[in-house]
Amino acid sequence: MARGDQIYVMREFMGLPGLYEHHGIDCGDGTVIHYRKTEVARISRTSMAEFAMGQPVYVKRYTTSYLPDVVIQRAESRIGESAYNLTTNNCEHFTTWCKTGVNESAQLRNFGLDAVRISLPGTDKLINEAIDNSSPAKSMELYHQALDNIASAESTLRPQYQHAQKEENTWHRVALAALKQGREELARAALHRKVQWKKTAADYKSQLDYLETLKAQLKRDSLPLRQTISSS
Template identity: 55%
Template sequence: MARGDQIYAMRQLMGLAGVYEHHGIDCGDGTVIHYRKLQEAVISRTDYRAFAQGTAVFTRHQPVAFIPDVVIERAESRLGERRYDLLTNNCEHFATWCKTGRSESAQLTNFGWHLDRFKTPELRQTINQVAQGNASKTSLELIQSALGNIAIAQQTIAPQSQQAQREIETWHRVAQLAVKQGRDDLARAALHRKVAAKRQQADLQSQLDQLLDLQTTLQNNQQLTQS
């Protein structure tokens, strides 16, 4: 590990050790700039031991990255920031942005947490609470609350997806009938509506898939916490 490296240590989630990576930027002087989680997450410069918390530290190698001076400058420019969000601005988003200029989190992709396009404030707040492990005694309640919010979202989106599918089929039949009647103008209009319905249905189905991924993740965590 060297100055300007993107580094990470394994952290626990809801009492389970080694569940996720906590990322930061190595300043090369025994300090690390990272999202420090106290009562409120804030980007801070801490000593190396506070970052590692007694665990091994690894380097995340990026194929294309800024030179160390630029990486440190970018990290220092955000000291004091208090805008942590698990889904859009977590510790890995921050460290990867410092290193490469891209605000990305490979962990979210690996965990199946793809909710950037489905923004339910209550659900996002609960997920952040669970991820930060604010209160181990209430972790099960938080998970259950998140699962409840997911169920409500699914109940809202599923009928919309089914309706969009019915519209696809309806406009397809309308287009076929218009062609038989020699009404190319109506056929084109119907096909245009069919394409719009297909796009809507694809977007709704994608949201349902994302919610199912998150539901599975939370249910697995719930089982682990109870065991």
């Protein structure tokens, strides 16, 4: 472990050991900045012992990331924050943002629990209930709830898509500058980051396109209902 590392320990949940990872940023002086769970979850600087709670500490490795001083500065800039959210702003979202600038949680994604995957199954259920409901007014209410879900998912995804595009362009410029300076190794690393961000942007774009398709289908399917309600 070293200053600026993203570290994690395995924590228990409901008495089951090793169920999830709790992440923090190693400050290199025996302290860790992390989302400390008390009455209110808050980003705090605590001792390594309090962070680890007797468990082994692991390091999350990256091919490229911010320099340690920058990582620490980013972590310190958010000390005192109490905006914890399991699906959009948990301890891993925070530390990954400190290391790479990306607000994401790999373990949530691996569990199929990222914000968009949570919202869309609920939307599908609302649509099915709207179709099956015999009351036009109730069906319209359910359709509007589904549209609200889609709008919420879009508001989450669009800034991430724009950020990914911006990072792709930034790393492209870094690669060109490195090549001009004859720094081939740095150029390769920058191009690797560019490709990663390009793939991330493409994934976000694919999800946004799906949401647009779903929204258009929803509006089209609800047209007969709107006509029935307006004529009654």
